[in-house]
Amino acid sequence: MAKPSFQVARLPGFSTVAMLAFLALYIPILTLVVYSFNSEISMGEWGGFSWKWYEKAWANEAVKDATLRSLNIAAFAAVISTALATMAALGTTRRRVFKGQTFIYVMINQPLMVPEIVTAVALMILFGLIKTVTGVHGLGYLILAHSAFCIPFAYLPIRARLEGMDLTLETAASDLYASPWATFRRVTLPLLMPGVIAGMMLAFVVSLDDVVITEFVKSAGQDTLPTYMLGQMRRQLTPEINAISTGLLFITVAMLTAFFLLTRKQD
Amino acid sequence: MSPAEEDQIKQSARNGWLLSAPALFVLTVAAVGPLVIILLYSFLEAGKHGNVVWNFSLEGWQSILWTKDIFTDSYVWADAHLTIFWRSVKLSFMTTIFAFLVGFPTAWFIATRPPKARAFWLFLITIPFWTNLLIRTYAINEVIRAQGLLNTILMKIGAISKPLELVYTDTAIFIGMTYVYLPLMVLPLFAAIDRFDMRLLEAGYDLYASRWDILRRIILPIVKPGIIAGSILVFVPSLGAYVTPRVLGGGKQMMIGNLIELQFGQGKNWPLGAALSLTLLLIVTAALLYYVKVANGEKSHG
Numbered sequence: 001m002a003k004p005s006f007q008v009a010r011l012p013g014f015s016t017v018a019m020l021a022f023l024a025l026y027i028p029i030l031t032l033v034v035y036s037f038n039s040e041i042s043m044g045e046w047g048g049f050s051w052k053w054y055e056k057a058w059a060n061e062a063v064k065d066a067t068l069r070s071l072n073i074a075a076f077a078a079v080i081s082t083a084l085a086t087m088a089a090l091g092t093t094r095r096r097v098f099k100g101q102t103f104i105y106v107m108i109n110q111p112l113m114v115p116e117i118v119t120a121v122a123l124m125i126l127f128g129l130i131k132t133v134t135g136v137h138g139l140g141y142l143i144l145a146h147s148a149f150c151i152p153f154a155y156l157p158i159r160a161r162l163e164g165m166d167l168t169l170e171t172a173a174s175d176l177y178a179s180p181w182a183t184f185r186r187v188t189l190p191l192l193m194p195g196v197i198a199g200m201m202l203a204f205v206v207s208l209d210d211v212v213i214t215e216f217v218k219s220a221g222q223d224t225l226p227t228y229m230l231g232q233m234r235r236q237l238t239p240e241i242n243a244i245s246t247g248l249l250f251i252t253v254a255m256l257t258a259f260f261l262l263t264r265k266q267d
Numbered sequence: 268m269s270p271a272e273e274d275q276i277k278q279s280a281r282n283g284w285l286l287s288a289p290a291l292f293v294l295t296v297a298a299v300g301p302l303v304i305i306l307l308y309s310f311l312e313a314g315k316h317g318n319v320v321w322n323f324s325l326e327g328w329q330s331i332l333w334t335k336d337i338f339t340d341s342y343v344w345a346d347a348h349l350t351i352f353w354r355s356v357k358l359s360f361m362t363t364i365f366a367f368l369v370g371f372p373t374a375w376f377i378a379t380r381p382p383k384a385r386a387f388w389l390f391l392i393t394i395p396f397w398t399n400l401l402i403r404t405y406a407i408n409e410v411i412r413a414q415g416l417l418n419t420i421l422m423k424i425g426a427i428s429k430p431l432e433l434v435y436t437d438t439a440i441f442i443g444m445t446y447v448y449l450p451l452m453v454l455p456l457f458a459a460i461d462r463f464d465m466r467l468l469e470a471g472y473d474l475y476a477s478r479w480d481i482l483r484r485i486i487l488p489i490v491k492p493g494i495i496a497g498s499i500l501v502f503v504p505s506l507g508a509y510v511t512p513r514v515l516g517g518g519k520q521m522m523i524g525n526l527i528e529l530q531f532g533q534g535k536n537w538p539l540g541a542a543l544s545l546t547l548l549l550i551v552t553a554a555l556l557y558y559v560k561v562a563n564g565e566k567s568h569g
């Protein structure tokens with residue numbers, strides 16, 4: 001029944017524009033990846049395939065340092081935000097609508113609505129005050145800031161998963177005298193797990209990618225990979241940046257592919 | 268309703284709040300609460316070497332639009348700021364419109380593929396969507412900069428003799444923002460078109476509508492919520508853009524985001540920076556409220 005409508009749905013020129021759009025989206029990214037393997041420094045010449053820029057980036061202490069810091073922050077932020085988002089999702093789904101629920105939604109989605117630069121400046125002032133008063137300059141500030149803006153990204157897939165689960169299995173468990181905790185651990189959590197993992201991966205990617213908030217919140221010597229790259233872009237551009245970008249790109253694509261496989265199983 | 272049932276409802280609401288409380292706490296400390304600090308700082312006096320002096324002052328808000336002339340002590344329009352506002356608004360609108368012109372056919376194309384192919388094309392849109400904004404900005408920079416791909420190719424084939432000077436212009440920022448925000452337009456448009464009942468097109472053609480009529484009088488009105496959602500999703504981050512104009516504008520062609528940063532850096536005018544941040548926040552909030560209003564209006568019309 002749906003078949004003939006594909007003909008009807010044809011609009012002249014639309015497919016061409018779409019193809020051009022896909023080309024425009026991918027040519028710059030592919031260029032960046034290809035030139036990370038160029039042994040020459042300039043784009044004008046192709047000096048043959050080489051791992052040179054990767055080796056150079058990896059030998060660079062600042063890059064190594066920033067990479068480890070990025071992964072460290074992203075891991076903490078992903079775990080914290082996912083734990084908080086899971087609880088909030090359990091609190092806001094599968095129960096009768098309660099007063100203030102809209103308020104909770106708005107709060108959770110707030111990081112998606114406020115321009116990043118505004119939050120960045122606000123956090124810089126607040127954390128700056130705290131840093132002066134306490135003298136503490138650790139990574140905790142970055143982890144806290146990242147945990148906050150990762151919450152909505154972790155929350156969305158978990159909530160979607162929960163809304164697709166009915167309460168019958170949980171009711172059955174409690175009918176069989178399982179304690180609420182046992183029911184949660186043995187029934188709810190295993191069923192919810194794909195959503196939780198998906199949420200954690202999104203949070204991880206979002207934290208790993210953050211530039212603006214990190215740039216304003218970090219203390220001296222706390223560069224993450226993106227802020228390091230932003231700093232480098234002011235100076236000479238070498239394919240080393242391409243190599244670092246390709247590395248980050250690889251992590252993102254791997255995570256996304258896993259995410260799609262995880263969420264597809266649902267249906 | 269029996270008292271027992273009422274108790275149960277109360278209990279359920281309490282659990283809802285308790286479970287959400289930790290998330291709300293972190294969001295209050297590190298996302299919503301700090302906004303109050305900006306409000307406070309916007310009404311303080313600027314310190315000589317940055318930061319603030321704790322005296323009440325309206326200077327921060329005033330200097331958004333006016334600057335004090337050092338010689339005559341009178342207030343004159345802050346031309347530099349007005350130029351930056353105008354550039355921000357102009358480029359954001361251009362980005363939104365162009366992203367729609369490209370994004371609508373793209374979303375239509377994806378939504379009209381058979382299901383298996385559709386998942387593939389959608390995945391192709393999602394990858395750039397989740398790819399680091401800085402990397403994508405850098406990638407487009409690699410294409411349009413003086414010794415970049417575009418100029419290299421154009422010079423090799425002899426179309427131009429001198430590299431095009433695209434980088435550090437408004438055009439570069441416009442190209443860059445359209446490039447990085449295009450997926451934000453395509454995704455909501457796709458969602459709207461995906462729900463569109465293609466049989467309406469058959470009905471339209473049966474009634475001798477032209478393709479143009481079909482597009483203008485059937486498709487566009489029905490997918491309007493998706494168009495508005497996509498436009499807001501592109502317009503809002505464009506207006507607050509910081510990374511793209513910094514990299515592609517080279518510090519010369521500033522947008523509001525860069526102007527804000529400047530006040531907390533070399534500008535040493537934190538109250539002005541705070542006032543500018545709140546102004547940006549107000550504009551974004553207005554845009555979002557408009558969206559909510561239109562979206563709700565659509566729902567009640569059926």
